[in-house]
Amino acid sequence: MKLLILGGTEFVGRAVTEAALARGWQVTVFHRGQHAAPAGASAVRGDRTDPATLAALADSTWDAVVDTWAWAPTAVRDAARLLADRAGRYVYVSTGSVYRHPAGPGHTEASPLVEGSPDADAVAYAEDKRGGELAALAAFGEDRTVLARAGLILGPWENIGRLPWWLTRIARGGPVLAPGPRDLGLQYIDVRDLAEWVLHAAETGLSGPYNLISEPGHTTMGELLECCVQVTGSDAELRWHGPEDVLAAGLTPWTELPLWLPPGELYDAIHRGDPAKAHAAGLRCRPAAETVADTWTWLRKLDGPPPLRPRQPVGLAPEKEEAFLRG
Incomplete structure (x- = not known):
């Protein structure tokens, strides 16, 4: 597998990078250079909010993209549009915060969601993540997009x-x-279990939203x-x-x-x-x-x-x- 990670040097992105490298995958990380990329990954330096440097990704293709962005949805929109014809699948690491409050016990992927827009500047965490989800879906479609709605994330590099x-x-x-x-x-998820499931989703062709978290x-x-x-x-x-x-x-x-x-x-x-849907799809904690x-x-x-x-x-x-x- 050829994998592009937007970020890939901190916490969640780093865990995904290291897990993919351990599988023998070819991994490219696109990052600003504030932290060193894990050894073995190819690094492309750039700022995804800058169209000029984002364009550096226009000359390659990948089997899948993993995106952990948590701010303005426009950054997801622009990256996903650029990569829609260059990658097979887009895995967006979202959050359980996209569920409308009060979510209530036992909330599932079908529970009501907050409002969001792929064209919005940064508003608030939940709305930004929902906007990112919509941006990924608009570019890659429902059948090629995975929305990994992570809960509380713990583990090394937190x-x-x-x-x-x-x-x-x-x-x-x-x-x-x-x-x-x-x-x-x-209820939480170890960042390494999140990473392994994200790679499993990319490799096996999963799509749609998943509550990525342990059992209560x-x-x-x-x-x-x-x-x-x-x-x-x-x-x-x-x-x-x-x-x-x-x-x-x-x-x-x-x-x-x-x-x-x-x-x-x-x-x-x-x-x-x-989290029943994610566990049925291979999540192990x-x-x-x-x-x-x-x-x-x-x-x-x-x-x-x-x-x-x-x-x-x-x-x-x-x-x-x-x-x-x-x-």
Whole structure:
């Protein structure tokens, strides 16, 4: 297989690149050069928002394209139009956020979607991703487009910082605020499982939308944080507190306490989707312990903090955690 990856050097794109190279595929990454391309990939330097550099892709052909773009849908539109006659299939890594709120527990690929336009400039994450979906469909058609609607993505090279924050915090040791309930189910996908499925979809000719995520309750807050304690070898003491206490203290779910959401509409949207279609089409999800251990191994190999995209920081400030635990 000849594969073109638009991006291919960070988190999801990097995982797809490395997985394709491991299969012996010919991989070309089109990127701006801010990060080194994985060894073995052919690199074409350019900015997809610049028509002059995007045109560098006009002289080749590929079996499939993988696109992880998350901003203005016009960038997907322009790339997909250029590549429609040069590639066999377009795999757009989208998001479960395209489902209209409240998505509700058990939402499927047929659930209502947010509005979006392929001709829009950047608006908001969900609308931008939906616009990207529509742009890919307009250029490649329904039979040649895969919409990989990923949920929460974890694993090595994570550039958001959610699991890395928990690992780093727990590695420091001492009392740790653990938001409960302890058996609260979590639904996510390891970036490497996402990558393997994306390549499987490209190779076998799948098309259409898929909720790319584990089964609900694939792990729990308790299991995940206990795995963090185990792999770091920390003396951390997890102190569990219920949602009522955490929210009453003014602590912010998801951002100050990464991954965690109290039961409710947002929790249902993030952690209770229906992934049956993707699992029937070959998706396999590794155990949480493996994701945690491999992410910790990656963190320990870094010379400094993990490379994060500029956005709202994640994680609870030490002084706020200490104040909460003092009660």
